Amino acid sequence: MTAAPVQLGDGLTVSPLGFGGMALTPVYGEVDPAEALKTLHDAVDAGVTFLDTADIYGGGSNEELIGQLLKERRDEVQLATKFGLVGNPAAGYTDIRGDAAYVEQAVDRSLQRLGTDTIDLYYMHRRDLRVPIVETVEAMAKLVQAGKVRHLGLSEVTAEELRDASKVHPIAAVQSEWSIWSRDVERNVVPAAAGLGVGFVPYSPLGRGFLTGTVDASKLGSNDFRRNIPRFAQSAAASNQGVVAAVKTVAAELTVSGQPATPAQVALAWLLGQGRKFGLPVVPIPGTRKADRIDENLGALALVLTPAQLEALDAAADAVVGSRSADPTWVSEGRE
Ligand SMILES: NC(=O)c1ccc[n+]([C@@H]2O[C@H](COP(=O)([O-])OP(=O)(O)OC[C@H]3O[C@@H](n4cnc5c(N)ncnc54)[C@H](OP(=O)(O)O)[C@@H]3O)[C@@H](O)[C@H]2O)c1
Numbered sequence: 001m002t003a004a005p006v007q008l009g010d011g012l013t014v015s016p017l018g019f020g021g022m023a024l025t026p027v028y029g030e031v032d033p034a035e036a037l038k039t040l041h042d043a044v045d046a047g048v049t050f051l052d053t054a055d056i057y058g059g060g061s062n063e064e065l066i067g068q069l070l071k072e073r074r075d076e077v078q079l080a081t082k083f084g085l086v087g088n089p090a091a092g093y094t095d096i097r098g099d100a101a102y103v104e105q106a107v108d109r110s111l112q113r114l115g116t117d118t119i120d121l122y123y124m125h126r127r128d129l130r131v132p133i134v135e136t137v138e139a140m141a142k143l144v145q146a147g148k149v150r151h152l153g154l155s156e157v158t159a160e161e162l163r164d165a166s167k168v169h170p171i172a173a174v175q176s177e178w179s180i181w182s183r184d185v186e187r188n189v190v191p192a193a194a195g196l197g198v199g200f201v202p203y204s205p206l207g208r209g210f211l212t213g214t215v216d217a218s219k220l221g222s223n224d225f226r227r228n229i230p231r232f233a234q235s236a237a238a239s240n241q242g243v244v245a246a247v248k249t250v251a252a253e254l255t256v257s258g259q260p261a262t263p264a265q266v267a268l269a270w271l272l273g274q275g276r277k278f279g280l281p282v283v284p285i286p287g288t289r290k291a292d293r294i295d296e297n298l299g300a301l302a303l304v305l306t307p308a309q310l311e312a313l314d315a316a317a318d319a320v321v322g323s324r325s326a327d328p329t330w331v332s333e334g335r336e
Contacts, residue, residue, distance in 0.1 A: 003047075003301045006281050008199025010172040012121060012151045014078045016301055017268070018050035019043040019294075020203065020287030024065055025058025027225045028209065031289055033065065040069045042291040044076055046298060052175075052201070052285045054082035054125055055110050056093075063113035070116050080201075081110050082125035082155060082175075098128030100139035107148050123153035123175055126330065133161045134168050141169040153201070156332045159192035171198045175285075176332055178202035180211055180270055180313055181231070181243050181320045184333040186278070194280035202271050205284035210237070211267045213244045231322030239321040246316030250309045256299040264293070268300030270313060 003016045023029075024036040040051070053066050063081060070077065083106035087093035097106075111117060122143060124136055143149040151172035154165055165171055174193050178185050179202060193200050208226055209215040217226070217237030226232045231240060247263045254261035268284050275282025286297050305313070328334025 003298075006199070006283050008121075008151075008173045008201070008281050008283065009193075009197050010151050010170040012078070012172040012199070014050035014283055015048055016283060017048055017298055018052055018080075018201065018283050018285035019048045020285040021051055021053045021062055021066060022057045023287045023289060025062040026223065027057070029221055029224055035291075036065055036289060037068055039289060039291045039294070040066065041073075043294050044069070044073055046294050048294060048298065049076055050078045050080065050283060050285070052080045052203075053114075054085070054123075055106060055113070056082070056085040056088065056125065059088040060109075060113055063110055067113055067115040070114060074116055078120045079114070079116065080121035080123065080153065080175075081114065081119055082123040082153075083107065083110065084125035084128065096126045096128045098124060098131040098133075098136035100135060100142075103136065103139035103143070107143050111148060118147065119149045121151045121153050121172055122149040123155045123173075124157075125155050127157065127161065127335070129329065133157070133165050137165045137168040144169065155203075156330070157189065158332045158335050159188035161332075161335075162189060162192050162196065162198065166196050166198070171196070173199040173201045173283075175201040175203050177204050177324055178271065178274070179205050179207045180247065180267055180317050181207050181240070182324050183317060184324075184331075184336075186274070188336055189332055190274075190278050190280065194278050199281040199283065200275065202282060202284045205271050205286050206264055206267050208232075210240070211244060211247050212263045213248055228326050229322075229324065230326055231320065231324060233322060236322035239319075242319050243313075243316040246312055250305065250313065253309065254303060254305075256302055261299070261303060262296055264297055265300040265303055266305070268297060269303035269305055270310075272300065273305055273310070 086095040153173040155175040217232045251261045251266045325331045
């Protein structure tokens with residue numbers, strides 16, 4: 001890939017598109033572990049070297065899978081993982097921990113599973129509302145001093161939480177849901193990150209696949225996490241076909257390398273454009289189990305949407321039905 005690397009906050013440089021590893025262990029359906037490892041290798045071969053995982057994904061097996069890649073390619077990768085959620089995404093979360101003792105234990109367990117001695121970007125995955133955020137970030141800062149972690153990140157924080165945390169230690173990135181159909185972060189946390197020099201890593205940039213038009217909400221498997229999300233409920237998902245149609249219409253008007261653009265490319269290019277609009281580095285981390293989608297998603301880096309197309313997508317986004325989380329305090333929006 002020829003596109004230039006991007007500097008997030010705190011001097012952390014990453015590939016301009018990242019890879020979300022979550023669904024390489026079951027959460028949106030079954031996965032073949034050999035194919036998952038091959039997809040990771042193909043991502044790195046294609047220049048998608050900013051890899052995202054978390055201790056909770058696959059109950060630890062996702063970090064172990066990434067560890068398989070790192071055995072051979074640690075130096076080629078910017079490695080991000082997260083702590084704080086307790087349980088398993090497929091079976092349900094049982095707790096959130098942000099106390100110092102937990103942070104200290106969690107990093108050692110992640111390092112062991114990943115088979116590396118340093119994590120490039122270590123995120124607090126969710127706020128433990130029993131612990132002041134400064135206490136959690138103080139514990140994370142000690143990991144930087146100990147050389148276990150290079151940079152700190154925060155997932156699903158409010159603007160106020162980000163400001164408090166930044167007083168303790170520089171924050172390289174906020175990772176929160178942000179896409180054409182999830183724009184609540186634009187109100188407060190994105191402008192706050194821009195003001196503080198913090199980069200933004202939008203998760204679920206393809207709307208957990210929905211924006212690509214390939215997800216039939218009525219056919220999700222019994223252990224598919226999306227069944228828990230209100231906007232994927234069948235009646236909401238039916239209404240939300242409007243946003244899918246708008247993305248497809250925009251894609252049909254554009255080309256990438258002489259080929260018709262795809263909905264996934266439009267969704268990612270839209271986010272890159274929002275980064276330019278808000279004046280901060282934005283590095284989306286789309287996830288896929290299928291190697292051929294890596295090159296497709298990279299095509300977004302060459303795509304710029306017109307003002308009329310942006311307006312059409314704004315209107316479609318305004319009509320989206322259903323929240324992005326069943327538990328409002330689970331995401332930053334519910335605590336603003
Ligand atoms: N911080 C957090 O709390 C949090 C929460 C959620 C996710 N994340 C991170 O963000 C990453 C990405 O989010 P996500 O996986 O939830 O959602 P996403 O990237 O928005 O969408 C992933 C889905 O889109 C499909 N897909 C990918 N490329 C496609 C393409 N070109 N055309 C059609 N479909 C395509 C994938 O299906 P196939 O596998 O079949 O290709 C997959 O089901 C995760 O992997 C994880 O690392 C973080």
